[in-house]
Amino acid sequence: MFSLCIPTWNRFDDFLSKSLANYIDNSYIDEIIICDENGNDVEKIRQSFSSKKLKLFINDKQLGPFLNKLKCCKFARNEWIVLLDSDNFADVGYFEAANAFITKEQIIRKNIILAPVFARPSYDFSNLLGIPITTQTIKNNEISKLLLNTGNYVINKYLVDHIDITHEFELIEKSSACDVLLFNILLLEQLNMHMYIVPNMSYIHTRHSGSIYLTTIEKTRKYAEQVYKRYDALKL
Secondary structure, X not given: OEEXXXXXXXXXXXXXXXXXXXXXXXXXXXXXXXXXXXXXXXXXXXXXXXXXXXXXXXOOOOOOHHHHHHHHHHOOOXXXXXXXXXXXXXXHHHHHHHHHHHXXXXXXXXXXXXXXXXXXXXXXXXXXXXXXXXXXXXXXXXXXXXXXXXXXXXXXXXXXXHOOOOOOHHHHHHOHHHHHHHHHHHHHHHHOOEEEEEEEEEEEOOOOOOOHHHHHHHHHHHHHHXXXXXXXXXXX
């Protein structure tokens, strides 16, 4: 079983209102954890859906994308967490592919992320199939920052429970346009994270004018550049 973790902020009307019914019916998911930055989405979810799978939380203050994702994942009770942005959608085939990979590979390591091969319709990472992405492969291969900033993946709860952000709060707060890249960098630096691109695992990656990246990149570019330099340092 998977824990589905969805951080959100004013995404019910355009996205969650359409996707949640599918997630509730998905037999691979036994809990859906939603952390809402202002409570608007949670209020609408409570009015529209009734399911024991739903675990709804409203933040006391706005955390930003990095910390809201981390908080959401920390509530998960399962070993494998599907961390999805609220404006994207993964159908049952995504979960089937992830489950098949875990079963076939008999994964016993705890520092694992399973990433989709396609973020439809725009991003194709099939050139990296069979290459575990680690600090070592980053040194020896051209691993795209785009992949490591895309997210919407399956993460082992060990990584969530053991990441240390004690000295990273300023960069976390001010680099929201590349929060996933920063998260993955910390996992690579601290926990020797291994990321696998999983065959047949894909989801719909919605590009729209209200995305976190587009609405924050100009204001946070200085700090995004710091994150990019941090990534480049992994290659040295």
